[in-house]
Amino acid sequence: MREAFVDRDILTGDDEAGMAALAAEVRALTEAVVRTGVASAEAASVAAEVAALTARLKATRRVHPPYGTVGESGMERQIANPVTGHLNPIAPPVDFKVSEEGIVRAEFTLPTVYEGPPTFVHGGVSAMIMDQVLGMAAAATGTAGMTATLETRYRRPTPLGVPLTVEAKASRVEGRKIYADGTICGPDGRVTVEASAMFIAPQTRPGA
Numbered sequence: 001m002r003e004a005f006v007d008r009d010i011l012t013g014d015d016e017a018g019m020a021a022l023a024a025e026v027r028a029l030t031e032a033v034v035r036t037g038v039a040s041a042e043a044a045s046v047a048a049e050v051a052a053l054t055a056r057l058k059a060t061r062r063v064h065p066p067y068g069t070v071g072e073s074g075m076e077r078q079i080a081n082p083v084t085g086h087l088n089p090i091a092p093p094v095d096f097k098v099s100e101e102g103i104v105r106a107e108f109t110l111p112t113v114y115e116g117p118p119t120f121v122h123g124g125v126s127a128m129i130m131d132q133v134l135g136m137a138a139a140a141t142g143t144a145g146m147t148a149t150l151e152t153r154y155r156r157p158t159p160l161g162v163p164l165t166v167e168a169k170a171s172r173v174e175g176r177k178i179y180a181d182g183t184i185c186g187p188d189g190r191v192t193v194e195a196s197a198m199f200i201a202p203q204t205r206p207g208a
């Protein structure tokens with residue numbers, strides 16, 4: 001796992017921008033797929049074209065998704081991350097900023113592909129975003145860790161298609177355990193999701 005974590009191709013400049021542009025188009029394609037009203041014959045025809053495009057991309061494959069150049073930690077450079085990664089079509093993507101006080105914050109809007117209950121965000125998607133923001137808040141203390149526990153409290157349905165804000169901050173560090181809390185708020189500023197998590201930093205091995 002360690003090797004997989006560090007042994008990455010690094011994308012720079014135009015290469016990263018080109019791949020991000022491709023991911024943005026695939027994101028648009030995915031949204032178009034769930035909302036299209038075309039007839040089945042047209043859907044089949046598009047499927048054949050998409051299959052041809054997939055084959056073109058698979059002509060050259062990396063062992064692991066590449067990293068970018070910006071950011072100090074591996075996770076910040078993880079440009080294929082499913083929440084923040086501009087190279088990952090399934091990422092919204094959410095662009096977080098970390099303040100000097102260790103508050104991690106972003107504004108974002110989720111399209112229809114993330115629908116759970118009709119017109120609202122799927123609870124698992126909210127949990128994924130909370131895991132990321134809480135993990136980044138934990139890392140902002142100087143110690144990153146793996147999620148050991150994640151509790152989500154869904155206070156109100158989270159609406160699709162409107163600007164949401166997500167925010168988190170670490171509350172305390174106890175040895176290898178880092179605790180963090182956060183929220184997602186709707187456009188009216190009311191909390192829709194609250195979450196708390198505990199992360200555990202890797203054990204430092206003697207001599208490591």
Ligand SMILES: CCCCCCCC/C=C\CCCCCCCC(=O)SCCNC(=O)CCNC(=O)[C@H](O)C(C)(C)COP(=O)(O)OP(=O)(O)OC[C@H]1O[C@@H](n2cnc3c(N)ncnc32)[C@H](O)[C@@H]1OP(=O)(O)O
Binds near residue numbers: 074131135
């Ligand atoms: C790791 C480094 C990451 C580096 C990143 C660098 C860049 C950072 C930049 C940006 C932030 C990134 C943001 C990321 C966001 C996404 C994160 C995820 O989604 S992670 C995937 C989901 N999580 C898993 O898959 C974990 C699976 N579980 C494990 O791997 C282990 O169980 C682990 C590491 C959580 C704990 O294993 P042990 O062997 O280190 O822990 P033991 O030594 O047994 O326990 C230590 C203490 O913790 C308690 N503990 C352990 N697991 C617990 C748990 N699940 N719940 C409650 N307590 C637990 C134990 O009871 C013990 O407590 P007592 O010291 O006795 O008080």
